[in-house]
Amino acid sequence: MKLAFVLAEKAWAGSNLLYKWQKSFGRYMLLQGEQDNTVFLITSFLLFLCKALLIAAKSSSIFLWDASVSKTSQIDSGMRDQMSFVLWSKTSPLLAVGTVKGNLLIYNQQTSRKIPVLGKHSKKITCGCWSSQNLLALGSDDNTLSISNHEGDTIRQTTVRGKPAEMYFSVMKTDESSAQGESTCSVDKKILMLFNINDPGNQIELAFERHYGNIVSYRWYGDGYILIGFSHGYFVVISTHIREMGYELYRAHNHKDCLNSIAISTAVNKCAILHSSITVDPGVSPPTGLDQLSWTDDGQLLALSTQRGTLHVFLTKLPILGDSYGTRLAYLTSLLEVTVCNQVDEESPVTIEVEVEPTFIAVGPCHVAVGMNNRAWFYALADQEPGVYICLKDIEYLGTIASMCLNSDYAAALFEGKVQLHVVSHLIRTRRKKAASFATPSLPISSTMALM
8 A cells, every 4th residue: 555645735724524536437536624615626646626615504506516527517406404415326417415404305417407305304314325226315313214216205214223324225135036236224323224125114223242332334345244343443244144144254353442434445355444553654654633534436546534634545556557668668656657667688667757647558769658548648768867757748649549659769559440650759850751640441440559
């Protein structure tokens, strides 16, 4: 695990942070201090894109930011009471908005249709979750759990012990012939309650040993398993298989003081558990007053926030990305770092800081190219200053680059069945053509090529 960057804004100092990763890609993060009304939008490599004032107290407006065009739009919710909960659907452009008085708004971004539902709960809506079938579960301070469809109609409602704090849809493995699909909602406080919407009269409540403390957090994973973290440093694994229900499959007490947060990444098949005595890499100052953990969906980045308003982001996985030219290798060693080495000729490794997180790398005898989508950046392997490798040029092509090859003078870029050939640097003195483009329409589109 490698530290990618640290954020410590003065506006956040001394307060907890609210933050969310972008779903699926995890290239954007929304970040806000608990006592500050400014929301920061950052990329995964720490470029601040914009600052925008979003939902504020006593405001009836919802602000939406579109990543594809980098623009913010404002929507009037029509709700007079303060909003307390917002959540996007997993599969549709539906936004659920809850209020402090228990009212609900479902907004369809595609059709701009707004469905207000008054009196969904009698008190503040505090938590909720969407299922893959667009069912919406909501928890409220009135100690009730409601299940609604995408139109806001109540399908199920039940009373829970205490105030619900964390809810998830998943599949409870009650037997071998269980129907596929999300049908179980879990609510936690002092106990863990499993509520099957297809069998509402058969609720399952799981209580745990008192010396474990309160449930801090829990996550579903695998084939109907739940990992639960407790405030006194314990974490246990239970199963929802009918023959294993009520038994602890695994228990550990690795954190003698306390446990703050749990994050599970199915992409890397790992679980991160946050407690007060964290160990980090040598040379990295350990954060104090730890608060929450959050993993990107692809498992590449793990965010750790502190109670003093600092955010630490760690690199936990890198895509295998590289290229070779003869015995020379170029490969990705960090989000914005490419290393070039030649073990056969015993050359010292060269580390180049690049402009973007690349999706392809090409290396030649004199240059390295990195790029993403339809753009590429070219770097000279001869450093201008000790350890400084400058970007010679960047080029935009007429399509998404599938692959690229370099020789001493030229670069060949393959995109959309065409190959564009051009000189790498304007410093090259040659009477030959500076650029050319050609295609082979009678042949299938290639996925690879070579350049001498």
